[in-house]
Amino acid sequence: MDRSMSEQQNSEPQAVEEPKGRPVGGTEYSWCKAVPGGTGITVLGLLLSKTPDLSVLQNALHNLQITHPILRSKLHTDTPTTNYSNTFSYRYMTPPTSPLDLFQIQWFDLPSTAHVLQTTNDNDDDNSFDSDPFHLILEHELNRNTWSRNSASTSSDDTDVLFASVYSLSDEKWVVALRLHTSACDRMAGVWLLRELLELLILRMRGKEEGESGSGGLQEEVISLGIEDYIPSGKDKKPFWARGVDMLGDSLNSFKLSNLDFRDVHSPRASQVVRLQIASQHTHGIISGCKSRGIRLCGALAAAGLIAARSSKDLPDDQWEKYAVVTLIDCRSILDPVLSSHHLGFYHSAIVNTHGIRGGENFWELAKRTYTAFADAKNNNKHFSDMADLNFLMCKAIDNPGLTPSSSLRTSFISVFEDSVIDHSNKSLREIGLEDYLGCASVHGVGPSIAIFDTIRDGELDCACVYPSPLHSRKQMQELVNKMKRILVDASTCVEGESGDC
Structure with missing residues (x-):
């Protein structure tokens, strides 16, 4: 039985x-x-x-x-x-x-x-x-x-x-x-x-x-929650009227912002990549210059992009242009509870700042200005309090391209990351025959004109610069990135306190 x-x-x-x-x-x-x-x-x-x-x-x-x-x-x-x-x-x-x-x-x-x-x-x-x-x-x-x-x-x-x-x-x-x-x-x-x-x-x-392996062994039963569920209590609070005024202001001001010249606003788009690589000697100089001024590399990259963009146009001297810079922040270490750095998912937030450029700017002064504006906004928790607003505006732009200049879906000129990725090669990588690697994301829908994915690899700056084509041409973006490289290399030789066009 x-x-x-x-x-x-x-x-x-x-x-x-x-x-x-x-x-x-x-x-x-x-x-x-x-x-x-x-x-x-x-x-x-x-x-x-x-x-x-x-x-x-x-x-x-x-x-x-x-x-x-x-x-x-x-x-x-x-x-x-x-x-x-x-x-x-x-x-x-x-x-x-x-x-x-x-x-x-x-x-x-x-x-x-x-x-x-x-x-x-x-x-x-x-x-x-x-x-x-x-x-x-x-x-x-x-x-x-x-x-x-x-x-x-x-x-x-x-x-x-x-x-x-x-x-x-x-x-x-x-x-x-x-x-x-x-x-x-x-x-x-x-x-x-x-x-x-x-x-x-x-x-x-x-x-x-x-x-x-030392991969962390996170044997989770379900995927983790979204970033909004981990924001520390009170950090995302914003008065109702302040939220409305900010969103209205951001929408109206977007038409007043400058952009790179658009080459083709009608044809179907795709993402293309230009690579920016700087030798270790100059990379060390750039990093040292940032440290001595109390800023991070993202400020220098944004400043180089702003100067290069302004100089790419045939503009009268002292004519101001205002560009938007998006700085992306990995929030894992400041969430509640704190998430480990290898916790997969999307846990970045963004801060948008606008900067006026008139030509002839001192590079390091502009780099400090761009970074300070970002750091002040972060200290005021705008990466949390503005999160819902930016998500809403992003979705509205997707649904209504006409809300962006020339229906280009460009929400900023440039995007950079607060923290640089630092990698060091080791002999074990030769066992699998690794010769090169790149990581980046597409931007030909809604997004910036140029997104910088920077890595300091074996002491050398290596950036994948992604842009929407043919909204911008490869020749146009290659020239922009070449100008950025020259600006950064020249700045790497400047000493703190030295006068001149650094």
Whole structure:
């Protein structure tokens, strides 16, 4: 009798564990609105000189999905229920994990990769562009919009937040590209995701288990809440009338702000990248100059961009122009509770400042001015109190492009990050053949004219500068970045207190 009962129990269907989920937060929602239009596709690209082992890469990514549940989540979109509403709602749905569900990687062989490179190169507006294959693959991935409502992959209401591809450049070069929805992976999350992936790949190549890695081991049952739920009590408070006045002022003032000259406001857009690299000697001088003046690199990068933008126009001397600068802040260390630096998700906030430029500015004085304006706003908690306002204005711009100059969807001239990423190479990276890497996000929907993703790698400044094309041309942006580089290099030789045009 016991055996028959046991057999009967074993024959009963096992309960299927349901996916867990939660609605997206306010900031996450603004990214869910932005990504279909082309802004907020995060890409991490690795250039390798050794053939990637597909099974090793699959297992490493699967391990990261277990460690960070948001990476295995799907973005569920609820379509409007009536003809009177065009409002979509979004949820993260996190299915249970299974050791049999290995991460799927798209592999491009040599002919397929050659086709991708040719197509990407043909779409470029500048025939003189040095078409480095790694660079082209990065741009191709930035413009693969799986989350677009026009994409064939969106026939289902559920879309993954993480995709991976391997491109065969030759018999000696390969590119591994991770593409993520920015609402699930901000810049700091991308940095740690890349570091953890490299660590796992190295350990697996050495025959060690993933459990021996130092990735943090966050075995969370559900994905964490949005940033709004972690804001310290009272830090996001703003009087009702002050909120209304600020939002009205920001909307009206946006038409008074200056922008780079727009080259083509009508054609379909894509994100392109110009790289800014500065040798270690000059990088050290720039960092030393910032430290001696009590500012951070973001202030210097913003100042170089402002001076370069003003000088790119044929303007009379002393004619003022006012530009908007967005500074992005990783809030993990100032949330309640504090989140670790490798806690994946979107936990950045933004502060918008405007700066008047008339030409002939002293570089270090302008750098200090831009950084001080940002620091004062941060000290007044504007990165928390203005969060809802900026998200609202971002969504309004997406829905009504005409609210932006020339319907360009440009919300600022430049965006920079408060903290620089600092990386140091090590010999273990040679084991997997790592030769180069870049991480950045697309901006050709709503966003700045130029977004700076800066890294100090082995003492050298290396920036991925992303811009919307053909709203801006590659020639135009290459000239802008070249001017920024000259300004920064010249400033690196200036000594604190020295007079002159530093």
